[in-house]
Amino acid sequence: MSKVRNPILSGFYPDPSICRAGDRYYIVNSTFAYFPGVPVFESRDLKHYHQIGNILTRDSQLPLGESRMSQGIFAPTIRFHEGVFYMITTNVSHGGNFIVTAENPAGPWSEPHYLKGADGIDPSLFFDDDGKCYYIGTRPNPDGVRYNGDWYIYIQELDLENFCLKGNYTLVWKGAMRDAEWPEGPHLYKKDGYYYIVHAEGGTGPAHAVCVARSRNVAGPYVGNFNNPIFTHRHLGKNYPIRYVGHADLVDTPDGEWYMVLLASRPCGQYTGLGRETFLARVTWEDGWPVVNDGVGILNEYQEVGLPEVCELPESSCLSFYTKTLDPHFVTVRNPKPDMYQLPGNGSLVLKTAPEMITEKTNASYLGIRQCSYHYTARTSFCFRPQGEEEAGMVLLQSEDASIRFVVMKSGQDTVLRVVCFGDRLNSTAEQSAAGEAQSVGNAAGQTSRLPERFGEILAEKALTPGTELLTLAIMQEGQELTFWYALEDGRFEQLGLAADARFLSTEAAGGFVGNTVGMYTSSNHTASENHAEFYSFSMEEN
Numbered sequence: 001m002s003k004v005r006n007p008i009l010s011g012f013y014p015d016p017s018i019c020r021a022g023d024r025y026y027i028v029n030s031t032f033a034y035f036p037g038v039p040v041f042e043s044r045d046l047k048h049y050h051q052i053g054n055i056l057t058r059d060s061q062l063p064l065g066e067s068r069m070s071q072g073i074f075a076p077t078i079r080f081h082e083g084v085f086y087m088i089t090t091n092v093s094h095g096g097n098f099i100v101t102a103e104n105p106a107g108p109w110s111e112p113h114y115l116k117g118a119d120g121i122d123p124s125l126f127f128d129d130d131g132k133c134y135y136i137g138t139r140p141n142p143d144g145v146r147y148n149g150d151w152y153i154y155i156q157e158l159d160l161e162n163f164c165l166k167g168n169y170t171l172v173w174k175g176a177m178r179d180a181e182w183p184e185g186p187h188l189y190k191k192d193g194y195y196y197i198v199h200a201e202g203g204t205g206p207a208h209a210v211c212v213a214r215s216r217n218v219a220g221p222y223v224g225n226f227n228n229p230i231f232t233h234r235h236l237g238k239n240y241p242i243r244y245v246g247h248a249d250l251v252d253t254p255d256g257e258w259y260m261v262l263l264a265s266r267p268c269g270q271y272t273g274l275g276r277e278t279f280l281a282r283v284t285w286e287d288g289w290p291v292v293n294d295g296v297g298i299l300n301e302y303q304e305v306g307l308p309e310v311c312e313l314p315e316s317s318c319l320s321f322y323t324k325t326l327d328p329h330f331v332t333v334r335n336p337k338p339d340m341y342q343l344p345g346n347g348s349l350v351l352k353t354a355p356e357m358i359t360e361k362t363n364a365s366y367l368g369i370r371q372c373s374y375h376y377t378a379r380t381s382f383c384f385r386p387q388g389e390e391e392a393g394m395v396l397l398q399s400e401d402a403s404i405r406f407v408v409m410k411s412g413q414d415t416v417l418r419v420v421c422f423g424d425r426l427n428s429t430a431e432q433s434a435a436g437e438a439q440s441v442g443n444a445a446g447q448t449s450r451l452p453e454r455f456g457e458i459l460a461e462k463a464l465t466p467g468t469e470l471l472t473l474a475i476m477q478e479g480q481e482l483t484f485w486y487a488l489e490d491g492r493f494e495q496l497g498l499a500a501d502a503r504f505l506s507t508e509a510a511g512g513f514v515g516n517t518v519g520m521y522t523s524s525n526h527t528a529s530e531n532h533a534e535f536y537s538f539s540m541e542e543n
Helices: 429-445
Strands: 002-005 017-021 024-028 037-043 050-056 073-081 084-091 096-102 124-127 133-140 151-159 164-173 184-191 194-201 209-215 243-252 258-265 277-286 289-292 302-305 349-352 365-370 375-383 391-399 402-411 414-424 454-463 470-478 481-487 493-495 517-523 532-542
Touching: 017 243, 024 073, 037 073, 050 096, 073 124, 073 184, 084 124, 124 184, 133 184, 151 184, 164 194, 184 243, 194 243, 209 243, 209 289, 243 277, 258 289, 277 302, 349 365, 349 517, 365 391, 375 391, 375 517, 391 414, 391 470, 402 454, 402 470, 517 532
Parallel strands: 017 073
Antiparallel strands: 002 302, 017 024, 024 037, 037 050, 073 084, 084 096, 124 133, 133 151, 151 164, 184 194, 194 209, 243 258, 258 277, 277 289, 349 532, 365 517, 375 470, 375 532, 391 402, 391 517, 402 414, 414 454, 470 481, 481 493
16 A cells, blocks of 8 residues: 555646546546647656646647637546547637647647547546447536526437537436536446446536436436435535536556545635646445545545555656756746757747737746745746846646736836736625625636726736846745745846735636646737747746
């Protein structure tokens, strides 16, 4: 037995799906409007995870257009069958449900096979013993949606040779609770002669839960477990440190043990900046039903796993630019322009200064990685000579509606270093409470909350000595407090301005389904530019 610390994937890694190929395990996650889409993690012991690539790496696979940050790719599922990996997901912005395939999970993956008539979201695949493949997904109540989240889970046979649905669909499950809201994320399994649907319901907020139903026939009728929900933290209250638990997928080991990956969130002071993360739980079977973390019933901080530990070096926090291709942890917003960045091979990354801004639904010149802790320091060194309206530096990004920019830019004749907030301020206790309550509803409904008036505020500014070109910037977060540091060529760090409140960059305040990323950025703010910023390092370390 080894002890695995939860979460197994820290930061914005929601809607996990897992499969096994031999003695290796693969996990994928939703990416919404980030590009590339759907990261792939490999593990041999369910403890150590290594990102081997991203599935959707080409514009033809992942058209995002002007999607909002919480649109794009929803809830992927990964499966392995007869030497082929299948990933099925929904692009809610362009095209709907589709499948891509690969023989190597690191890629390359095929072009999308869009499924005509596959309405709804959260699709999954199931390969039966008789060779048939089934599609399971969700769709609105065909008799008319009577309330928000009035959806059904349905099953339909899938022709994998032609990538099309066969026959008619069958509505198989409405959820475990009466008038359940948002039965979603369904996965289909077979064990000991029963077909099992494991799904989420209650929305992806405070009422999120994992439920299960079973049938002797793939088309039903399905009967729910009397113990539903079989896993949730909804009963633990708002102050419990792990919330929003749900959206599970099961996997077995070669020795017949079972485990579950699922999402949950870790707020800090009631506000969640990390988004929804991936956790691990143990599954046993009693009387033909799955039991999650028997004897405990909630997520463990350290989960015991009955697999031999495979010792591996941890991934470095300093992401190198001495490479021909970009590290797979980096993401950009929506589809990047072909010439957005270059890796000249000298240890730098050249980021083109583009007119697009990070505060809009555009493909701004931004490369970031996920925030994985509430106690971290992110830093970068770069060279930039701003002209006109140009700026370059770092961004802490929640969405086009909420961000902090720490940038070098022009102010009159001076070159200045500036911290700029863009988002919705939480000014009072009443407003903070209202934000939390609004998002509790918004999460369940897939909507964002409505908050006080928008602001774009300069938090701090410092004029730089003429001729200053090389800078090192650092953003430090401790809890919900942000501080901003800079060093000139002498390498001595000084703090710029006072601490800033990070709560407006949370799911509860800004809404949506994403967590924060931190990265490198440059923009000419709607003006023509031939400029660029040259970055020499980028790292994120826990404090």
